[in-house]
Amino acid sequence: MQNSYLPQKAVIEDIIQESPDTKTFTLSLSGDKADSILKYKPGQFLMLSLPGYGEAPFTFASLPDPNGGFQISVRRIGALTKALHTLKIKAIVGVRGPYGNTFPLAKMKHKDLLFVAGGCGIAPLRSLIQYALKQRKAYGKIEIIYGCRTPKDRFYKEEMELWEKNKDTQTHLTVDEPDPTWHGERGVVCVLFPKIKLNPKTSFVFLCGPAIMIKFAIRDLLKLGFREENIYASLERHMQCGTGKCGHCYIKDKYVCRDGPNFSYSEMKQLEIES
């Protein structure tokens, strides 16, 4: 049996400066484990290594492309991510996965979908948004709410313009600190909730963002009548292994890495967590 802690090589094919502190890396895989990694589902994550700097979990930020590649978005925040930001195209990194659960892909079919993202929390939701838009007719209305600190911190700008142009998909944006270029909404994501036109009783909601955003967004969504079993949050915890062994991420009897990272609010209530 092969050592599950051993990463395989991935090559950086492209680097996009997403925001002042975040880069999106397109990685390609070869080797015998490439196929099993590329079978990942939206919401799952991988462990990314840079020997000498360690390893950390990163969510798949796109669907796999036909050339055997995929994207991850990396915010420069710790030693590993600082080192990743110095890498150039064709640099080699280590990856292993996919880990974690996906979103309720079967249950959400034919339903209205609401996505609520804050800051880099858009990354895990982007793969699900791409998944839903790829088979657009299989879903009802789609609304995307995205908030970030400043207009410069906004990710996936070009792709979001395409989402905005899509007539049957509504995108609402807000920033905490507008600059002179910004003419949109101002404030946290919750200020955009009055714009939601979906039926709260039947819609599925997907959230990802800072802990405080998740907590207050869920509170407001429940007030609007969204059902707790249909509200899903993608959670972040300290992880060292991705396989439920290192002991860092568990909450009660659940491992966030193995049983999550995507939990319904009903499940979160059982775990007595708000974010």
Add this chain to the structure above:
Amino acid sequence: MKRLFIIKENLKILVKNLKKECDEFIAPKREHLDDIIFGDTKVDGGELLEYEGNSVISPRAFLLPQSEPLFEIKSARESDLVPIQDKKRRIFYGVRPCDIKALALMRRFFLDAVVDVPYQEKMEHSIFIALACNTLCSAEAFCCELDAGPVAQEGFDLQLVAGENGFLVDVGTKKGKHIVEGHKTLFTNAPARDAKQANALFKDMAKGCRRIDYKKVAQAMRDNKVAESVWDDIALRCVVCSGCTTLCPTCSCFRVVDRLSHGKGVRLRYCDGCPYAGFTRMAGDNAPLPLHKDHIRRFFEHKLNVDVARYGAPSCVGCARCIRTCPGNISIRKFIEAVAGQTKAE
């Protein structure tokens, strides 16, 4: 289970023979400070065939060492990584029943769902010879309350039970049977008198043993029925020395780091401890559990609540190493008794 007998002289011969059949013979020995610890005695000898009490550190240290390489980094730049295999044949001799049980709990955890290959490799090539206890190792120990002593029920390949003239031998597995068959002339059938004496002794030792309903204890913890003041008190006394998690034979949490020199090196995992503030902290200083009392609480929750929910039994074997080492005098036993008493009163 078939019970055999081996006289002391023959046990010495068996140990001598077994040393030839393994790469490491891990047995209890006296260290320079007169403490008992486990060490490799294959070459230097010094193993104790019998001893009082238990080792300071459990034999866990040989299966999940304080630090161990997960793989070799041949070139950091190219991400050239090479697996490290550990196929050493290890024989663990004289392991106390509580530690045998702890090893079984750890094996269940590491082989559950995604198999931890470094651990599995070591277990596959290991043989465990248990040594039952004739006395309670300390006033704090409560192994019998957790079915972890004074005699092991399972999890050993062979178990020795000391008698007057030698040792009763329980054969637990095929590996154990293989040892007996390979050294047939050293064993005889167990004399009825010795077996009777041993059973009487164990019965006697278990006399004062209270039966605690661990499912009820877990339920009380799950229902948040342990008063906040209890957690406050524990937090006040915990100085985050990590003695409990270091000595606990069932603790298995680890952290991963790379050690490089000139672009080459290893990725290591080393034992980590939930009492540390950094244990749950993420990059960017985001901490889902910011309070010290939440950190140390994880130790108790994991062993007495979470693992009962996951596996149906607590992951504490009552060895009391954590109790004896704690500078703040925090006792998991007293904690259990307090919660159990509370559930009884209800």
